[in-house]
Amino acid sequence: MEQPEISFCSPEMEQASLFWMPMQQAEQGLDGILGDLELSLGNGTAYGLQMENYRARDDDAVLILKLLEEPRDEADLDEWLSVSIAGGLHPSPLRDTLCHYQMECRKSGRRGVRKRRTSPWDTLFFREIPPQRGDGYITRRNNSRWTAKEVKLLVQGVSKFGVGRWSQLKKNYFKTSVRTAVNLKDKWRNLMRAYKDNVQKYILLELDPPLVEQIRKLGAKHPYPKQRHS
DNA sequence: GTAGGGTTAATC
DNA sequence: GATTAACCCTAC
Numbered sequence: 466m467e468q469p470e471i472s473f474c475s476p477e478m479e480q481a482s483l484f485w486m487p488m489q490q491a492e493q494g495l496d497g498i499l500g501d502l503e504l505s506l507g508n509g510t511a512y513g514l515q516m517e518n519y520r521a522r523d524d525d526a527v528l529i530l531k532l533l534e535e536p537r538d539e540a541d542l543d544e545w546l547s548v549s550i551a552g553g554l555h556p557s558p559l560r561d562t563l564c565h566y567q568m569e570c571r572k573s574g575r576r577g578v579r580k581r582r583t584s585p586w587d588t589l590f591f592r593e594i595p596p597q598r599g600d601g602y603i604t605r606r607n608n609s610r611w612t613a614k615e616v617k618l619l620v621q622g623v624s625k626f627g628v629g630r631w632s633q634l635k636k637n638y639f640k641t642s643v644r645t646a647v648n649l650k651d652k653w654r655n656l657m658r659a660y661k662d663n664v665q666k667y668i669l670l671e672l673d674p675p676l677v678e679q680i681r682k683l684g685a686k687h688p689y690p691k692q693r694h695s
Numbered sequence: 696g697t698a699g700g701g702t703t704a705a706t707c
Numbered sequence: 708g709a710t711t712a713a714c715c716c717t718a719c
Contacts, residue, residue: 610705610712632696648714650697655712667707669711689698702715707708 611652613672615644619652620679628653628687656680657689 622634631646639649659668660677661684672680 629697646696650699651713651715654699659711666710669706696719698717698719700716700718703713705710705712707710 611670613670613676615639615642616652616656616670616672616680617676619649619656620676620683622649623653623683623687624679628683628689653689657684660684 618638619634622638625637626633631650634649635642635644635646644652659665660680
């Protein structure tokens with residue numbers, strides 16, 4: 466199969482044997498760049514990234530090269546990225562995704578690519594495009610689990626804007642993130658189920674108690690789902 | 696653009 | 708197998 470045109474190689478990247486590579490070539494979506502990417506480094510380490518329609522830029526390479534010079538633990542990588550970006554590098558989805566997918570630090574192996582069923586309209590509208598799908602599935606856009614930091618940001622946003630102004634929240638708090646307004650809404654719903662109603666048997670992402678308390682209070686202040694007028 | 700039901704993969 | 712979290716679908 467022909468390599469999708471997503472590679473990018475600046476002199477800096479070449480120097481570091483750094484390149485972008487599609488993880489699931491056979492499952493690349495119609496948009497070209499869809500699903501998982503793996504950023505491989507010459508020294509054998511790799512960073513799996515999950516982002517949508519994103520092309521690597523020079524600044525990304527610079528960021529990675531700096532990281533190679535001064536390796537970071539996962540714990541303080543995020544802060545380091547914030548500082549580096551504040552110091553002149555552009556904000557990019559890299560900032561939001563890199564720290565969560567540092568493969569070296571992962572306890573288990575790479576998570577599988579999430580899939581969704583294709584709608585029948587795909588084949589109707591895109592009949593002329595040769596299908597690259599094995600079994601009626603294409604990859605999902607993201608596969609990223611929310612981090613405590615993202616949740617904190619979401620909580621801040623809800624504190625400011627209340628519930629239901631997800632686009633506004635996206636613009637102000639998740640401008641460069643892969644999270645969409647719908648993702649924010651869905652996450653808030655999950656948080657309400659997990660913490661406000663307190664009916665879940667287990668919770669996958671443990672949050673700091675003060676943050677949980679804030680979520681509960683916001684849940685009480687802004688009922689969700691909202692009461693709809695009939 | 697949002698709400699809320701539905702689907703899927705990850706996790707327990 | 709059941710539950711959770713992320714994501715999808717679509718009426719409004």
